[in-house]
Amino acid sequence: MGIPSCCFRRLRVDDVIEVTDSVIDTAALQRSLKNPAAGGYCAFEGWVRNENEGHVVERLEYEAYEPLVIVEGEKVLAEARELFPFLEARCVHRVGLLELGECAVWIGVASAHRDEAFKACRHIIDEIKVRLPIWKKEHYANGDSGWVNCERCAAHGIAD
Amino acid sequence: MKTITVRYFAMFREHAGVAEETLSLNAATAKDVFEFTRDRHGSTEPNGHCKVAINDHMADWDTAVSDGDTVLLFPPVAGG
Numbered sequence: 682m683g684i685p686s687c688c689f690r691r692l693r694v695d696d697v698i699e700v701t702d703s704v705i706d707t708a709a710l711q712r713s714l715k716n717p718a719a720g721g722y723c724a725f726e727g728w729v730r731n732e733n734e735g736h737v738v739e740r741l742e743y744e745a746y747e748p749l750v751i752v753e754g755e756k757v758l759a760e761a762r763e764l765f766p767f768l769e770a771r772c773v774h775r776v777g778l779l780e781l782g783e784c785a786v787w788i789g790v791a792s793a794h795r796d797e798a799f800k801a802c803r804h805i806i807d808e809i810k811v812r813l814p815i816w817k818k819e820h821y822a823n824g825d826s827g828w829v830n831c832e833r834c835a836a837h838g839i840a841d
Numbered sequence: 842m843k844t845i846t847v848r849y850f851a852m853f854r855e856h857a858g859v860a861e862e863t864l865s866l867n868a869a870t871a872k873d874v875f876e877f878t879r880d881r882h883g884s885t886e887p888n889g890h891c892k893v894a895i896n897d898h899m900a901d902w903d904t905a906v907s908d909g910d911t912v913l914l915f916p917p918v919a920g921g
Binding site: 727743744745746748749752753774785786806809810811812813814815816817818828829830831 | 850851852886890892894897899913915916917918919920921
């Protein structure tokens with residue numbers, strides 16, 4: 682009598698999504714995705730850029746409501762797994778004050794074939810940007826600061 | 842009147858000047874709470890791009906609020 686295939690699925694002990702106020706260790710995250718059945722992996726790193734919509738940006742500040750980042754993030758990963766069956770996925774989002782060039786978000790997906798990894802990675806970052814309770818404040822060279830998608834949204838008259 | 846604890850995040854916290862406050866108000870839905878606090882703190886943000894959670898569960902603007910609930914008001918998100 683055979684063992685049901687579901688019994689071979691490795692139990693997951695690590696959180697698949699996390700929030701950190703420390704530098705994201707991308708090499709360690711890559712290693713955490715290793716799986717003998719994986720033919721490759723895709724990663725997306727979101728970096729702090731020096732300008733946004735014509736404003737010179739000096740640094741970014743991220744805030745997150747961690748309990749719901751975890752709940753919603755796990756839903757996003759589960760949906761991505763349904764759409765593009767992969768073997769392993771992890772996501773880490775940074776909070777606090779970040780300097781130019783620092784990694785704000787890391788997503789990695791390992792799969793048997795490349796198509797699922799590329800597509801799942803893209804799906805996950807797109808959903809994270811619009812669904813998770815995470816906020817980004819830009820600090821500008823002229824000393825001003827602003828919450829992304831907030832004041833400008835209102836100032837530009839984007840109605841509900 | 843219901844006693845509702847409201848928690849503010851990011852821009853909402855800066856507008857309110859507090860991270861959390863407990864209010865007595867006549868509110869049937871999450872949207873009523875949003876509008877009450879928007880008027881109270883002089884914010885002009887429309888709720889359309891905002892999100893709301895009740896007692897740590899994501900909710901809709903027409904979700905009913907009960908006495909003793911904690912309503913979390915999330916301004917437009919911008920992760921990544």
